[in-house]
Amino acid sequence: xxxxxxxxxxxxxxxxxxxxxxxxxxxxxxxxxxxxxxxxxxxxxxxxxxxxxxxxxxxxxxxxxxxxxxxxxxxxxxxxxxxxxxxxxxxxxxxxxxxxxxxxxxxxxxxxxxxxxxxxxxxxxxxxxxxxxxxxxxxxxxxxxxxxxxxxxxxxxxxxxxxxxxxxxxxxxxxxxxxxxxxxxxxxxxxxxxxxxxxxxxxxxxxxxxxxxxxxxxxxxxxxxxxxxxxxxxxxxxxxxxxxxxxxxxxxxxxxxxxxxxxxxxxxxxxxxxxxxxxxxxxxxxxxxxxxxxxxxxxxxxxxxxxxxxxxxxxxxxxxxxxxxxxxxxxxxxxxxxxxxxxxxxxxxxxxxxxxxxxxxxxxxxxxxxxxxxxxxxxxxxxxxx
Numbered sequence: 001x002x003x004x005x006x007x008x009x010x011x012x013x014x015x016x017x018x019x020x021x022x023x024x025x026x027x028x029x030x031x032x033x034x035x036x037x038x039x040x041x042x043x044x045x046x047x048x049x050x051x052x053x054x055x056x057x058x059x060x061x062x063x064x065x066x067x068x069x070x071x072x073x074x075x076x077x078x079x080x081x082x083x084x085x086x087x088x089x090x091x092x093x094x095x096x097x098x099x100x101x102x103x104x105x106x107x108x109x110x111x112x113x114x115x116x117x118x119x120x121x122x123x124x125x126x127x128x129x130x131x132x133x134x135x136x137x138x139x140x141x142x143x144x145x146x147x148x149x150x151x152x153x154x155x156x157x158x159x160x161x162x163x164x165x166x167x168x169x170x171x172x173x174x175x176x177x178x179x180x181x182x183x184x185x186x187x188x189x190x191x192x193x194x195x196x197x198x199x200x201x202x203x204x205x206x207x208x209x210x211x212x213x214x215x216x217x218x219x220x221x222x223x224x225x226x227x228x229x230x231x232x233x234x235x236x237x238x239x240x241x242x243x244x245x246x247x248x249x250x251x252x253x254x255x256x257x258x259x260x261x262x263x264x265x266x267x268x269x270x271x272x273x274x275x276x277x278x279x280x281x282x283x284x285x286x287x288x289x290x291x292x293x294x295x296x297x298x299x300x301x302x303x304x305x306x307x308x309x310x311x312x313x314x315x316x317x318x319x320x321x322x323x324x325x326x327x328x329x330x331x332x333x334x335x336x337x338x339x340x341x342x343x344x345x346x347x348x349x350x351x352x353x354x355x356x357x358x359x360x361x362x363x364x365x366x367x368x369x370x371x372x373x374x375x376x377x378x379x380x381x382x383x384x385x386x
Contacts, residue, residue, distance in 0.1 A: 026301075026320045028344035028369050031059050031067035042367055043071045050360040051352060053331075054080050054219035058255040058347035059368065060338060063266065065259040072351070075220045085205065085252035086219045086349045088334040089327030092208060092251035093174055095197055095261065097139055097311020099189070100177055101279055102196040102270040104135075108185060111136040111278075111310075115180040123149065123157035132163040135177050139310040140283035142166065143173030167284035167307065171248040174311075178247040190245050196270065201260050206253040209245045218252055219351040221331035234330060249329065255347050258336060262345065266323065266338050279310035280323055280340065286313075293376070300375040313337075315373050322373055333357030335365075335374060346372075358382040 031039065039057075047055050054072040058065055070080035103109040115138075116131045124130045129144070137143050142164050148171055149157040157172060178189045185192065190209060198206060207214060215231045222228055223235060232250060233239035240250065268276035287306040294302035303315040303322070315322035317339075324337025324345070331351060338345030348364045350357045361378045369375075 025342065026317055026322070026339040026344075027342040028059060028061065028339075028346060030061060036067055036069075039067070039367065040069060043069055043364075046360060046363050046367070047072045050363060051224075051356040052350055052360045053222050054084065054086060054349075054351035055360070055364070056080065056084060056086050056219075056255045056347075056349040057364065057368070058259050060259060060263065060343070060345040060347070063263045063343035065256060065263070068255045068259075068347075070255075073220070074218075075216070080219065082254065082256060083205070083217065084219055085207070085214060085217045085254060086334075086351055087221070087250055087252050087329070087332050088258070088336075088349055089249050089329040089332040090171075091258070091325045091327040091334050091336055092246065092249050093311060094265065094325045094336075095193060095206075095208070095251060096174055096178060096189075096247040097279075098261075098265050098270075099193045099196045100135060100139065100181060101275055101310060103181065103185070103192065105271045105275055109135065109181055111139075115176060118183040119176070119179045121157050121176065121179070124159075127159065129159050129163055133176065134164070135180060136283070136310065137164045138170070138173035138177045140308050141169050141173060141286075142284050143170050143176065144168065145170045145172040145176070147171050167286055169286075174248045188245075189247055197261065200270070201264055203257045203260055206251060206257045206261070208247065208251045210240050210242050210250075212242050214252065221351055222353075223331070224353045224356070249327070255349065258347055258349075262324075262336055262338060262347070263343075266340070266343060266345075280312065280314060280321060281309055282307045282314045282316065283310065284308045297376050297379055299370055301371045301373050302376065303373040306377075317373060326374075328354065328357075330354055331357075333361050335361060335378075337374065355382075355385040358385055 056070050058068040072080050074080050074084045104111055112134050114131050115133055120130055144159040144161040144163040146152055146160050182189050210232050218231055230239050285307040289305055305316040307314055312323050313325050321340040322337050327334035333350045336347045346368055350360050359382050362382050365372050365375045
């Protein structure tokens with residue numbers, strides 16, 4: 001177990017780029033050296049109590065990563081460290097979204113042109129609705145497509161709703177945007193990610209492609225019985241092929257790399273002023289206000305609305321927004337977010353079987369941000385598993 005404690009003066013640039021807010025102030029508790037040591041002890045206990053294989057944690061204050069800790073094992077012979085790569089599941093989509101938005105800012109892509117001008121999935125040929133589908137719809141999960149085509153009765157991609165008509169979380173929609181970008185620009189999406197995001201930010205330890213040489217560095221996913229199915233593999237037997245690339249999930253990264261990306265995204269690096277405003281505007285409501293029930297969590301603040309902007313999860317708060325993304329897979333429970341006004345945020349990456357990971361996420365939030373508006377949803381999901 002290796003702990004990194006960084007104490008620094010908070011960036012004045014963040015304060016200049018955000019508006020002052022009236023109470024309540026949404027922020028994350030600072031991490032002094034004393035509190036860092038206490039968190040170290042608490043997380044060492046947390047992973048034992050909840051059966052977490054690996055935990056990689058970061059605290060952001062005013063747009064600076066001020067503390068991070070790694071707990072548990074990277075594999076049988078190595079403890080987790082700052083260099084451990086951890087699978088963050090659907091948080092991958094944030095990198096895809098920012099890549100697309102930065103290309104839009106440069107005039108190379110268009111959020112509102114029909115993607116069918118450049119790409120039509122073979123399963124959708126002959127369906128006139130495909131001509132209505134835009135990148136804006138797909139990034140805000142209003143594509144009308146299922147999450148994955150293999151969930152449909154036919155096993156083929158089809159519209160479940162008219163494009164743009166309603167919310168429906170869809171990995172297929174994000175893949176569609178990727179294909180559109182590749183076809184229009186004539187480049188593999190991996191090259192676009194590198195050009196728009198990773199290279200400008202000097203991010204060198206984040207990978208959206210399955211690279212076997214990285215396997216020794218990846219936190220080893222184990223099921224409840226400690227069984228290992230392989231890297232990028234599932235208990236049912238499916239494994240992603242070496243060399244395959246995903247714009248929707250399975251990115252492996254470090255806390256410091258993702259913090260660099262998240263802070264850059266919150267600043268709006270590479271975007272026009274209009275795009276900065278558009279991407280954090282809620283385009284699709286996931287949970288209407290009348291369905292948000294926070295009665296079971298006395299200490300946590302309740303969001304007013306939950307939904308999606310352009311590639312980002314949005315929680316509407318009193319005088320603020322919580323912006324980030326969640327990731328969940330059979331061996332991953334991950335969360336990263338920032339409060340828009342303060343620039344404070346959290347990164348919590350857990351490598352654990354889903355049920356244990358959900359319980360660990362609740363405990364981690366209670367330690368780091370006990371009035372987090374994310375707490376309600378994770379408690380509900382944890383209790384649903386029990």
